[in-house]
Amino acid sequence: MSQLQEERKIILGNENVDSFDFDEVQDFVKDANEQLFISHHFATKNKMLVQPRGGFPTYEKQFALYDFFVKANVDVLPLTIDSNTRLNDYATAKKMLRLSEANEMDMLNGYPLVNHGYRTTRKMMTHFNLPVSLRHGTPDARLLTEIAIASGIFEIEGGPITYLLPYSKNFPLDKAFLYWKYVERVCADYSTLNKPINRESFGPLTATLVPPAITIVIQLLEMLLSLEEGVKSFSVSFSQQGSMIQDIVTGKVTRALADHYAKQIGCEDAHIHLVYHQWMGAFPTNRDSADQLINMSTVIASMVGADKIITKTREEAVGIPTKEANAQTVANTQYTLNILGGLPAITDEQEEEILTAEVHAIMEAVFNDPADSLWRKVFNSIKNGIIDVPFSPHIINHNNMITIRDSNKNIRIIDRGNVPIPDHCFEYEKSCCDLNKDTTSIVNDIIHDIGIMQ
Amino acid sequence: MKVVTGVIGNDIHVVANRLMDLSLNARGYEVFNLGVNTYLEEFFDAAVETGAEILLISSLNGEAEGWGREVKLLKAKYKSLDNLTMMIGGNLTVGSGNAEDIVPRFKNYGFDLVCHQVDLNTGLDMLEEYMRENKHS
Numbered sequence: 001m002s003q004l005q006e007e008r009k010i011i012l013g014n015e016n017v018d019s020f021d022f023d024e025v026q027d028f029v030k031d032a033n034e035q036l037f038i039s040h041h042f043a044t045k046n047k048m049l050v051q052p053r054g055g056f057p058t059y060e061k062q063f064a065l066y067d068f069f070v071k072a073n074v075d076v077l078p079l080t081i082d083s084n085t086r087l088n089d090y091a092t093a094k095k096m097l098r099l100s101e102a103n104e105m106d107m108l109n110g111y112p113l114v115n116h117g118y119r120t121t122r123k124m125m126t127h128f129n130l131p132v133s134l135r136h137g138t139p140d141a142r143l144l145t146e147i148a149i150a151s152g153i154f155e156i157e158g159g160p161i162t163y164l165l166p167y168s169k170n171f172p173l174d175k176a177f178l179y180w181k182y183v184e185r186v187c188a189d190y191s192t193l194n195k196p197i198n199r200e201s202f203g204p205l206t207a208t209l210v211p212p213a214i215t216i217v218i219q220l221l222e223m224l225l226s227l228e229e230g231v232k233s234f235s236v237s238f239s240q241q242g243s244m245i246q247d248i249v250t251g252k253v254t255r256a257l258a259d260h261y262a263k264q265i266g267c268e269d270a271h272i273h274l275v276y277h278q279w280m281g282a283f284p285t286n287r288d289s290a291d292q293l294i295n296m297s298t299v300i301a302s303m304v305g306a307d308k309i310i311t312k313t314r315e316e317a318v319g320i321p322t323k324e325a326n327a328q329t330v331a332n333t334q335y336t337l338n339i340l341g342g343l344p345a346i347t348d349e350q351e352e353e354i355l356t357a358e359v360h361a362i363m364e365a366v367f368n369d370p371a372d373s374l375w376r377k378v379f380n381s382i383k384n385g386i387i388d389v390p391f392s393p394h395i396i397n398h399n400n401m402i403t404i405r406d407s408n409k410n411i412r413i414i415d416r417g418n419v420p421i422p423d424h425c426f427e428y429e430k431s432c433c434d435l436n437k438d439t440t441s442i443v444n445d446i447i448h449d450i451g452i453m454q
Numbered sequence: 455m456k457v458v459t460g461v462i463g464n465d466i467h468v469v470a471n472r473l474m475d476l477s478l479n480a481r482g483y484e485v486f487n488l489g490v491n492t493y494l495e496e497f498f499d500a501a502v503e504t505g506a507e508i509l510l511i512s513s514l515n516g517e518a519e520g521w522g523r524e525v526k527l528l529k530a531k532y533k534s535l536d537n538l539t540m541m542i543g544g545n546l547t548v549g550s551g552n553a554e555d556i557v558p559r560f561k562n563y564g565f566d567l568v569c570h571q572v573d574l575n576t577g578l579d580m581l582e583e584y585m586r587e588n589k590h591s
Binding site for chain 2: 167390395399402440442446
């Protein structure tokens, strides 16, 4: 038995799993309807796929949510997981699920997939027969991924960097890399049986003034870590940044460099997709303004040429959105996509050159780390500040990079910390901003720049 | 002057914490930032370890109320913290509340300076003034 198979047996021997039948699950994936695979939709549908967010504790509520989404003409269903499961606390999730079922009150902020189990959940997934994306935020998603795939969920979001640096203060990063290696291998193995399982990285990170160079580098590295384990379908992503041209340039550079680096490790046969998140920062509390923001995000996603868009709702600033508000965004987004036509092909060549040079320089510094494997090189690069994510709460992150917006709302790096931004790029970034101010004024500018959409 | 700062409890709101770090540095303080998700013991331990003159605790999710009640009890267990200036700021209550009730309550918990929904720079101005007035006392 392979080492991976031995580890799988231990993971699936968890007391919260009701006898995992490896052979049955393998047969299920092998014979699963192609409509369940988002990789199939990417290959065959000639439109941007629309995917909302959403997860409820009980089976019935999740089913009702999907019903609403289907009526709104959804392309991809989400399954958002509750926060206890994200921290591998299945016992608390179980208790809260029972309370939610008994009291008709939601005691969890998502669907506790492990507790529901794959036999139950699979009924819902095969009933709707649409691709489902697993949304979680779990550093150790080994068990969750197993149960998801066994349920018919063939897209797994996340990664060792993007699910850790924005969410955790001290979960060990080196462990996260090893846990995600397991996830990649399981996805790769299942991908040989039918259409490929798609993996997606979480590009928004902290959604707080993260410069595109950092976003792209992390997208590329998670992509490489996934492809080197044998994954054949991968989505890189980013969220609306605040400037349309910066989004367009970011999309172009991301696509070009994803192909470049995939080819460099001999994985040009893998399919790479681009996903755009509607604004992920602080939302306006006014619901009508929120609708306008969402609509604008959809237009920009079209300019970017994204393969999939992930939506927000008009209730974003208020709390967990209702299924009605959620479905409304899906319908509105589909409408906007339908009526958009004659989009101009525009770019800014100087911005493209600068961003490309920045990404290459950081990637080169990562590859030059003397460690013997890619994950260790990446780990060391985060540890020594070559990769620095603004506003990450994690203790390993340096937090020395400082960014603000220029007068066109582009995010600019004004202090590069230990990130190897080439000198000419750094001079360009700074030249776009008014830096003849004291730190107090700059801090006030940062506060303003974060709340730009409110 | 040395300042220990951080966000109390299971609170992961990091943005203001980073801005506070930047602003304190700009004002010439030596900052020991414990970051988000920090327990009361960790704050006091850090104050002892660094010999800080100021402890600046922040809170956004409203957990401060629960923690505030333990401040005096816990601080009494540390021998060297009698001269520590204690400040707390952010959103100090769950739901709505007004500063007239909240400020005296937190002063009672053992804080010298209390800022409920006060702008960052206004709060830091208050701290500077307080330290000027009380430096030689």
